[in-house]
Each structure stands twice: as C-alpha cells, then as structure tokens.
Amino acid sequence: MVTTAHHEPEESPVLEITEVSRRFGDKLALDDVSIAIPPGTVLGLVGENGAGKTTLIKHVLGLLKAQAGTVRVFGLDPVIEPVKVLSQIGYLSEEPDLPGWMRVHELIRYVQAFYKTWDAKYANELREQFALDPKARIKTLSKGQRARAGLLVALAYRPRLLVLDEPSSGLDPIVRRDILGAIIRTIADEGRTVLFSSHLLSEVERVSDRVAMLKAGRLVFHGDLADIKQSHRRVTLRFDKAINSPPPLPGAFGWTGAGHEWTALFDLQFEHVETEATRYGAEIVDRGSPTLDEIFFARTGGNGSAALASHAQE
Amino acid sequence: MQIHVSPTDGIPIYLQIVNQIQYLISSGRIAAGEELPPIRVLAEQLLVNPNTVARAYRELELAGAVEKRRTAGTYVAEGGSRLARKERLKILARRIDALLAESRQMNVPLDELIDLLRQRDRVMAPAHSGD
Numbered sequence: 001m002v003t004t005a006h007h008e009p010e011e012s013p014v015l016e017i018t019e020v021s022r023r024f025g026d027k028l029a030l031d032d033v034s035i036a037i038p039p040g041t042v043l044g045l046v047g048e049n050g051a052g053k054t055t056l057i058k059h060v061l062g063l064l065k066a067q068a069g070t071v072r073v074f075g076l077d078p079v080i081e082p083v084k085v086l087s088q089i090g091y092l093s094e095e096p097d098l099p100g101w102m103r104v105h106e107l108i109r110y111v112q113a114f115y116k117t118w119d120a121k122y123a124n125e126l127r128e129q130f131a132l133d134p135k136a137r138i139k140t141l142s143k144g145q146r147a148r149a150g151l152l153v154a155l156a157y158r159p160r161l162l163v164l165d166e167p168s169s170g171l172d173p174i175v176r177r178d179i180l181g182a183i184i185r186t187i188a189d190e191g192r193t194v195l196f197s198s199h200l201l202s203e204v205e206r207v208s209d210r211v212a213m214l215k216a217g218r219l220v221f222h223g224d225l226a227d228i229k230q231s232h233r234r235v236t237l238r239f240d241k242a243i244n245s246p247p248p249l250p251g252a253f254g255w256t257g258a259g260h261e262w263t264a265l266f267d268l269q270f271e272h273v274e275t276e277a278t279r280y281g282a283e284i285v286d287r288g289s290p291t292l293d294e295i296f297f298a299r300t301g302g303n304g305s306a307a308l309a310s311h312a313q314e
Numbered sequence: 315m316q317i318h319v320s321p322t323d324g325i326p327i328y329l330q331i332v333n334q335i336q337y338l339i340s341s342g343r344i345a346a347g348e349e350l351p352p353i354r355v356l357a358e359q360l361l362v363n364p365n366t367v368a369r370a371y372r373e374l375e376l377a378g379a380v381e382k383r384r385t386a387g388t389y390v391a392e393g394g395s396r397l398a399r400k401e402r403l404k405i406l407a408r409r410i411d412a413l414l415a416e417s418r419q420m421n422v423p424l425d426e427l428i429d430l431l432r433q434r435d436r437v438m439a440p441a442h443s444g445d
Contacts, residue, residue: 042363180361188354188364205321207363226326226369234324285419289324 012075014039014161014193015060020069022055022217029055031217032069037210040191042183044208044225046201046292048300051214053197057165060195061091074160087115090159094166096150100139104132104149108156115157123156130178144175151182162186162194168203176203183207201292211292213299220299225292232295236263236286237277247280249273254298265290265298315344315351319360327362331370332377336401339379339390350380350388377401 013036022030030052037043045053058064059071062078062085071078078085098107108127112118127134130148132141141149147167154162162183168176180203186192198204204211205225212222221228238261246255250272252264263286266273274284290298317334319327338344350356353371357364371388374380379401381391417427 041365177361181358184357184361184364188357202321205327206319206361209363209365226328229324229326291322291324293322 011039013037014074015043015195016070016072017056017059018070018072020056020059020066020071022052022059022064022067028217030059033214033217033219034069035212035219035222037193037195039193040187041209042187042194042196042207044204044211045195045197045214046199046204046211046296047214048199052217053214054165055217056214057163057195057197060163061086061089087117087157088160090154090157090162092147092150092154092162092164092167094169096146098138098146098150098153100137102138103134104136104138104141105134107138107149107153108134111153112156117157117159119156119158122158123152126152126155144171147171147175148178151179155182155186158189158192160192162192162196164194164196164198166197166199168198168200176200180207201296205292213296215300228295229289229292231267232290233266233273234263234286234288234290234294235266235273235277235284236261237282238285239280239282241281247282249276249280254294254301261285265295315356317356317360319362328366328369328373331356331360331362331367332373333401333405335370335374336377336379337405340399340402344390346390346392348390350390352387 015035015037017033017035020030020033021028033052033056035043035056045056047053055064059066060073060078062071062082065079073085074088076085099110102110104127108123112120112123130145130152132145132149132152136145138146138149151167164179164183167179171179183194183196184207186194194207196204196207208225210223211225211228213220236257240260242259243262246252246257246262246264249264249266251266253267255262255264257263262282277284315335315338317331317338319330321327323330325333335344335350344350350371351359353364353367357367360367371380375382375388378391378393380388382388413427414424417424422430
C-alpha cells in the first residue's frame with residue numbers, strides 16, 4: 001500500500017469493513033467483503049448497478065446490520081452507536097432526501113440544529129459558491145441545485161468522513177465539477193476521508209487514492225489506484241491461424257477479437273505473455289496500459305474471464 | 315503552470331503530472347528556483363486528488379528535479395533542468411520504441427525509417443523554427 005501525503009500508514013482506518021456478508025432472501029448482496037479506508041484518503045467504490053455498492057454504504061451508515069462480519073467507523077459500530085457515528089459522517093445520495101416544502105435558508109437552519117460542529121461561515125460560502133437562492137423552496141430547485149443543496153448540508157459541519165453514493169448520476173458536467181471540487185477540498189482540508197461510489201470511472205480515476213470494485217456482491221479488486229493500473233496490461237495478439245475462441249493464457253481476461261487478432265487484459269505474469277503467446281502461434285502486435293474503464297468492462301464482461309469464472313454470475 | 319490531465323490515458327495521473335512538469339522544466343518554461351503551485355491549488359485546478367499531486371511532487375523531489383524548502387513550498391531545483399533533460403530523452407526513447415515496433419510490423423527497414431524521419435523533419439521545420 002502506498003502511504004498518503006498527510007498521514008502515516010499505521011494510523012487506524014477511518015472505516016473498516018471486515019468479512020461482511022449480507023443476504024436478501026435468496027440473493028447474496030454482499031459476500032465476504034473487506035475494505036479499509038485510511039484517514040485522509042479517497043476510496044472510489046465501483047461496480048454495476050446491483051453489485052452491492054448501496055448495500056455496502058447502508059452498512060457504513062448503520063442502516064443495515066451486518067449478518068456476518070463487522071463494520072467499524074471511527075472504531076465504533078454504527079448500529080450500536082448511531083449518534084456518535086452519524087454526527088461525523090456527511091452523506092449525499094443520488095436523490096438527496098430533502099424536505100421539498102422548506103426554503104433553502106430554512107433547510108440550512110434545520111440541519112444546523114443537529115450538528116455541534118456546524119460551520120455557519122463555511123455554509124454561507126458554499127451557498128454563495130453554489131448560487132443557491134436562500135428564499136427558493138427545495139421542491140422548485142433543479143436537480144443540479146438540489147444536489148448542491150444536499151452537498152452543502154453534508155459538508156457544512158465538516159464531517160470526518162464524507163460518504164457519497166452515486167452523487168453525480170444524471171447531473172450536468174458543471175454540477176459534477178462542483179461535487180468533485182468539494183471532494184478535493186474536503187481532502188485538502190485537514191485530511192478528511194471520503195467514500196465515493198460512482199459508475200463514472202473517469203471521475204473515480206481523478207479523485208480516488210484507492211479503488212474497490214464490487215461484482216455481484218464480491219470484491220473483485222481493492223487497492224491503490226496507480227498500483228491497479230500498473231498491474232494490468234492490455235495486449236493485442238496476432239495468431240498465425242484464425243481461431244474461434246481465445247487460448248487459455250494465464251492471467252488473461254476480458255478477451256475481445258475475432259479470427260487472427262485478439263486483445264485481452266493481463267493482471268499477472270504479463271512479463272511472460274510473450275513466451276506464452278508464442279506457444280499458441282501468436283505474436284504481440286500492440287501493448288499498453290488500460291484505463292480503469294477498460295479494466296472495469298473486462299472484469300464485468302465475464303468474457304472468458306479466468307479470474308472470475310469461479311464466481312457465481314447474477 | 316499549464317498541465318493537462320486525462321483519466322482516459324492509460325498512464326496513472328501522478329505520472330502524467332510528473333512527466334509534464336519534467337517537460338516544462340526541461341523546456342525552460344519553468345526556471346530553476348521558481349516555485350511550483352501549492353499542492354491544494356494544483357489539485358483544485360486539475361480536479362484531481364491532492365494526494366496524487368503530493369505523490370507527483372514527491373517523485374519529482376526524489377528525481378532531484380524539485381526541492382522542498384523550509385518555507386513549505388516546492389521549488390525547481392538548480393540543475394533540475396539537466397536532470398529533466400535526461401527524463402525527456404527517456405520519454406522520447408519510449409516513443410521511439412513504439413515507432414520501431416510498428417515499423418518492424420510493417421516491414422519497413424531501419425534505414426528507410428531514418429530517411430523518413432529526416433524527410434518529416436524537413437517538412438515540419440519551417441512551422442516550428444519561426445525564422
């Protein structure tokens with residue numbers, strides 16, 4: 001693990017999820033998931049819809065009790081000590097649940113009453129920066145302005161942990177920029193910690209220190225973003241004979257191609273790809289570093305994926 | 315300081331920042347002794363994680379291209395441009411490797427490739443020399 005700018009690695013994690021499993025009826029929503037977020041870092045949580053991202057976040061907020069395993073936020077169990085935990089978490093979801101009849105200034109006053117750490121000056125700065133009209137009723141706000149209002153009340157008490165569940169879904173680029181900017185400022189200010197779920201992988205790549213990817217309730221990978229990118233290679237092979245399906249090269253997954261030319265990602269032993277490929281009558285015609293998007297699609301596609309073949313598919 | 319970061323590029327963002335600052339130093343666009351923007355400022359400008367910028371600055375410091383001063387700023391090191399030149403040649407070498415791989419793939423001999431390089435240089439020259 002790579003150490004962060006502001007903190008030493010031995011500092012205990014702000015969030016620690018250990019071997020958590022969760023079942024809804026027949027469906028295994030989370031399957032033995034372990035994640036830790038060191039202080040002052042951003043964890044990007046990625047995965048398809050239904051992969052378990054929101055279920056995981058509900059465990060962090062204490063809205064769901066772990067059926068197996070443990071969840072600790074600031075070292076506390078959020079189900080047993082919800083007040084202590086929630087008073088230090090700022091939360092924004094895809095559809096912020098704000099009372100529509102309230103005016104913006106009423107919302108600010110209302111939320112302020114719940115938090116000892118509320119910073120009125122900061123709240124006002126954010127309101128001006130987001131151009132939120134204090135007299136406007138929440139229900140009359142556009143989706144983007146509602147997201148900004150939700151962000152304001154999630155940030156103004158300067159929470160130690162900011163939890164964002166698909167915050168920029170369906171929002172225009174300018175609001176998304178505000179949200180990303182807020183994440184960056186949150187981290188830059190005294191090294192606060194962020195858990196950020198999104199399917200917009202280019203945003204995850206910009207702001208995350210570490211990435212955890214869920215697929216059908218299981219962690220596919222979890223680690224330093226730069227390490228994940230550097231431990232994957234995209235290799236295109238040209239076979240001397242046209243083939244119908246790719247050969248079982250070790251470490252290869254997410255095959256695409258047809259006939260003579262096939263492309264795959266490699267996550268291990270890619271230094272041996274050349275020798276291995278030769279055995280199948282192929283030579284490397286292109287190689288490069290995949291983007292997080294490519295890694296994600298190769299992982300979720302399940303297309304001849306050796307690494308994932310053993311896992312149950314939805 | 316003009317830096318462009320692209321998450322769709324396969325290269326990790328901290329390396330993109332390192333490479334571009336190395337380039338700015340070696341091309342003289344940032345001079346020795348000049349201060350780099352504070353981590354937070356560059357992070358907000360590029361819309362990337364401040365830890366990523368910090369990591370890029372650490373890499374540059376390890377490479378001897380910049381130095382931290384007691385006043386908490388990061389400055390381009392004396393001799394940083396010499397080191398950066400070495401770094402720039404390394405970047406070029408990687409591009410050349412890719413070009414060589416492709417020319418082999420297309421069965422273009424090395425001599426012909428060098429001729430082509432000279433020919434392209436003549437075509438490109440007037441646009442860049444500005445005389």
